[in-house]
Amino acid sequence: MKLSDSDRWLPEAALDRLGLEGEDLASYQHFWDRAAQLDAVRAISDQDSDESFETSGIVDAEGLAPFLPPDCRFLEIGCGIGRVLQHMAPRCREVHGVDISAEMVKRGQERLAHLPNVHLHHGNGYDLALFDDVSVDVCYCAFAFQHMPRTTVFNYLVEIHRVLRPGGVLRFQVPNILRDDQFTAFQYFSRPWFVLHPYPMNFYTQFEIVSLAIKAGFWVEEASGDIVVVARKQEQAGVAAGLPHQDHYRELQDRNAALTREVATLTQALDRFRGHPLIRAARAARDLLRPGSRSDPGPPQGTGEG
Numbered sequence: 001m002k003l004s005d006s007d008r009w010l011p012e013a014a015l016d017r018l019g020l021e022g023e024d025l026a027s028y029q030h031f032w033d034r035a036a037q038l039d040a041v042r043a044i045s046d047q048d049s050d051e052s053f054e055t056s057g058i059v060d061a062e063g064l065a066p067f068l069p070p071d072c073r074f075l076e077i078g079c080g081i082g083r084v085l086q087h088m089a090p091r092c093r094e095v096h097g098v099d100i101s102a103e104m105v106k107r108g109q110e111r112l113a114h115l116p117n118v119h120l121h122h123g124n125g126y127d128l129a130l131f132d133d134v135s136v137d138v139c140y141c142a143f144a145f146q147h148m149p150r151t152t153v154f155n156y157l158v159e160i161h162r163v164l165r166p167g168g169v170l171r172f173q174v175p176n177i178l179r180d181d182q183f184t185a186f187q188y189f190s191r192p193w194f195v196l197h198p199y200p201m202n203f204y205t206q207f208e209i210v211s212l213a214i215k216a217g218f219w220v221e222e223a224s225g226d227i228v229v230v231a232r233k234q235e236q237a238g239v240a241a242g243l244p245h246q247d248h249y250r251e252l253q254d255r256n257a258a259l260t261r262e263v264a265t266l267t268q269a270l271d272r273f274r275g276h277p278l279i280r281a282a283r284a285a286r287d288l289l290r291p292g293s294r295s296d297p298g299p300p301q302g303t304g305e306g
């Protein structure tokens, strides 16, 4: 089921609906539209010049090459103006990119108009409603998950798992807060200016992001020190042998499974207890004596105040 198929996710509590002013999805989309207008190339890749931008995506495309089946249908989340898509075009049958920014998508469509198998889509910023279940072979996300709230990243992971074909691969990258070079970037964003004007930037540990991928249903095959993750849609979720923290994930999974079993046993015991004739009789008597029940005579008259 697509995330957007249902309205059962609507918040129930008034406090849940409060929300931070200026932190809604529309202002977030507006941020990326303004970035695209100001300088799309540097908003995407601050290390690139206009010239190097045309070729910097080749490295990404080469990294993806081992995962591409023949006739591959490829999808990039947060594709910007197609820095990577352009180099996937000769390697795949169909190349799709989805981005929250209409401005990025428009510029990307203009840039890559000469590549007929490349399609850029303006997405809603949190799901892949544009794509059918089991319709994509390989998904990719670079320098985009880091700009989204963690909850959105998780939504995308769940949606990517939905749209991938069995055996399909997701490759993505997020910055590692535990690495000194990437902690420097984290520190940069801790400056008072960014506290006053929050910039959408999130850092992870390997353990956190791999746990989210597992929770979304993936089998995680790789998670490098600079957190490039390779995850596959398989029957079972989990991590491959040899991954860092492998024992922790197993331990967590075992503990979750043990807890689920314990809850089931306790629920059964509680049901048996509730069904015991003595307990049923006691509950029936309590219900009869409850204020408001028909046999309840109510408080004695004339004892109230006033």
Ligand SMILES: C[S@@+](CC[C@H](N)C(=O)[O-])C[C@H]1O[C@@H](n2cnc3c(N)ncnc32)[C@H](O)[C@@H]1O
Residues within 6 Å of the ligand: 032, 043, 044, 045, 077, 078, 079, 080, 081, 082, 083, 084, 098, 099, 100, 101, 104, 123, 124, 125, 126, 141, 142, 143, 144, 147, 148, 152
């Ligand atoms: C730094 S750029 C990277 C672009 C591209 N991945 C690349 O490497 O060339 C980040 C992109 O993610 C997009 N983005 C940010 N949040 C998004 C979201 N929630 N859903 C889809 N795209 C998003 C932005 O509009 C922007 O184009």
